[in-house]
Amino acid sequence: MVVFTKESLDTLRQRVDLVDFLSARMELKRSGASYKGLxxxxxxxxxxxxxxxxxxxxxxxxxxxxxxAIHYLITREGMTFKEAVETLAERFSVPLELSLELEKNDQVPLIKAALDKASLFFQFFLLRTEEGREALSYLITRGLTLEFIKRFRLGLAPKAMGLFRKFMHENNFSDDILVESGLLTKTDEGKLREFFNERITFPIHHASGAIIGFSARKIKESVFGGKYVNTRETPVFKKSRTLFGLNYSRKRIAKERRVIIVEGQIDALRLIEGGFDLTVAAQGTAFGEGHLEELLRLGVQTAYLVLDGDKAGKEAACKIGELFLKEGVEARVVALPEKEDPDSFLKNKGFEAFEELLKGASEYIEFLFHYRSALRDMNSPAIKTQVISEIRGQVREWKxxxxxxESLKKLAKLANLPESTLLSAMSIKPPEFIKREAFTSYKPLDPHKILESDFLRWLILASSEKKRFMSWAKNNILPDYFHTEICKALYQEILAAHFNGTHFDWIEAIANEETEDHQRLLQEILEKKVDRSKAEEHFKETMSKIMLRNWMEKREAIKIKIQSGLLTEEEAFSLAKEFDDLRKTPPQLNLTLG
Incomplete structure (x- = not known):
């Protein structure tokens, strides 16, 4: 895990201008010595x-x-602690240093610098060379403007091998760094060559705005490979978690709790430019659980799937919609004409027509029924039964x-069946929590530390719920209930800061921790992804678990004393009564305020 040095966090703390930072995200008006906003x-x-x-x-x-500022980015924009620190460091030009020994020779800053320089080269080659004219003409015929191309830093990787590599060498980037960043690749013969050539390049950005990779589209069928190629996995680019366009759309997605998902990069950028800055691209049909988790972190409650109208696009809509519905997120499918994609639709019909398409989006169950039954004889009772059974089986997996x-009721209506036929034929399974695989570690996992960290995480990330959560915590959880000393100490600091009316500065707290283990724990608490829409439910559940653990431990301690044989008859009788009283009074949450 990355741990930032105390010095770099101290510098960041001093450099952040909160008024300047927030003014870029909301409207603040001066009022005397203060600034006010909604x-x-x-x-x-x-x-x-x-x-x-x-x-x-x-x-x-x-x-x-x-x-x-850190707390704002984590709670409002769904970032992890690391992402929030990197975003602020990028914004206020603060170099970050890593303190772990394994990171001493870390190449991440050089990789990011190489990718940024590559983006400048690709854009120059598109705009200022003879070879770039053809690609530029292609983009303009697609309806893109020069302003658009410059804003989103579109570029062109040249056809000739060696040109890009020579430029990067002249700018002091070694082959090792170019390989690490995914800009060079090895051939079967062991030779190095440019990974991107004769393709239009689209920079892929981190939440902080830094370029972490490229998606590249061929414009000639003669070019080897698929329509799009993406940067391979690198230390900074993780395809399974990266959504194209999220850096432009993150704020609005978090605010409105909805997202538009398209297939192509141009589709996403056109929509973002047209005011639909809650759009991301699924990088073809490769949308998976990692991408879903990124959106769940932002609190998404409705997903609009605007994929191509061909068979591949419809299959992708089936898969992606199913992922969302399994997590209790509403999915709606926007029907594009057979040979249209979002880009061509916008070009032919305009943004107002697209807005109407969104308003008329189909419920996922309706789309699924029509898609599954389109090429089958629904007049056949056997086939109809099979289709309904397949869809009902999917629906049963939703949480x-x-x-x-409601989906089964809709399905019954679509299939012209009585609601009772589908509703009575199944027992709805109770929702289950997502099972997450624990990270691999050479140290055994400490369940007490995990539980206590979860409890502290909800206290830290609480925003409008903070007063209630603090009161509930004080009412129900004593510091002595903690098993982990660092968690206990942190809990006492948080309570003291809140009830004394002082501010708890997380950057300062992490920077001032004396041991790397303590720094790591604090960062882990802030790093884990949570669904803030279920904050109250999970906070109560976590408190209940801690209280139940303490109650059971008290009973077990009394039981051991009684069975030790070291007590007098009077002492044993007294403890037996205490044990019985405790057994009759299991812990109950006290949810009064104040």
């Missing part, structure tokens, strides 16, 4: 969100949301009982 954490008409110039914290007097119930 709170992004709850609906309000009168501004109660306050930032003092020079202060590192914001506060909402309406809902109680409170935090710093939301409401979605399951």
């Amino acid at each position: 709170c992004p954490f709850h609906d309000e008409k009168t501004p109660s969100f306050i930032v003092q110039k020079g202060d590192r914290h914001y506060h909402c007097f309406g809902c109680g949301a409170h935090g710093d 939301s009982e409401v979605l399951v119930h």
Whole structure:
């Protein structure tokens, strides 16, 4: 795990201008020595969100949301701690240093620098060379403007081998770095060659804005390979978790809890430019669980699938929609004409027509029924039964009982069957929590530390719920309930800061931890992805688990004492009564406030 040095975190803390940072994300108006705005954490008409110039914290007097720039990015934009730190470091030009020994020779900064320089080369080659004219003409015929091409840093990888490599060498980038960054690749004969050639390049960005890879599209059928090729897996680019366009769309997705998913890069960028800046591209049909988790982190509740109208696009819509519905997220499918993709539709019909398409998007169950039955004889009772059975089997796997119930009712209507036929033929399974595989480690996992870290995470990430969560924590969880000393100490610090009216600065806390283990724990607490829409449910559940653990441990301790044979009859009787009283009073959450 990456641990940043105390010095670099201290520098970042001093350099962040919260007013400047927030002004790029919301409207702040000066009011005396303060700045006011409408709170992004709850609906309000009168501004109660306050930032003092020079202060590192914001506060909402309406809902109680409170935090710093790191806290804002984690809670509002769904970033991990590492992503938030890197985003702020990029914004305020603070170099970050890594403290782990295994990172001493870390090449990530050089890889990012190489990718950024490559983007400049590709764009220059597109705009300023004879070879680039043909590719530029192709883009313009697709309806893209020069302003668009420059804004999104589209480029062209040259046909001739060696030209790009020579340029990078002249700018002091070694072959080793170019291989690590995915810009060079080895042939079967062991020779190095450019990975991208004779293709239009689209930079892929990290949440911080840094370029982490490229997607490249061929414009001539004679070019070897598929329509699109992407940077291979590198230290900075993880295809299974990277969504194209998310750096432009993250804020609005987190705010509106909805996302538009398209297939191609041009589709995504055209929509983003046209005001639909809640769009991401699924990189072809490769949308998977890692991408889903990234969107769940942002609190997405509705996904609009705007994929190509051909068979591959419809199959992708089936797969992606199923992933969302399994997690209780509504999926709606936007029907494009047979030979249209989003880009061609926008070019022919315009953005207003696309807005109407979104409004008329089909429920996933409706799309699935029509797609599955389109090429089958639904007049045959046997085939109809088979189709309905297949779809019903899928629906049973969804976690939301409401979605399951309503979708089965809709399916019955579509199939012209009585609702009772489908609803009575199954028992809806209760929702289960997502099972996550634990990270591989040479140290055994400590279940107590995991539980206590989860509890602290909800306290830290609470925004409008903070007052309630703090009161509930104080009412129900004593510091002595903790098994892990660092978690216990951290809990006491958080409570003291909140109830004394002082600010708990997470950058400072992490920077000032004396041991790397403590730094790592603090970062792990902030790094884990959570579904903030279920904050209250999970916080109560975590408190209950800690209280139940403490209750059971008390009973076990009394039982051991009684069975030790070292007590007098009077002492044993007294403990037996205490044990019996404890057994009759299992822990109950105290949810009073104050």
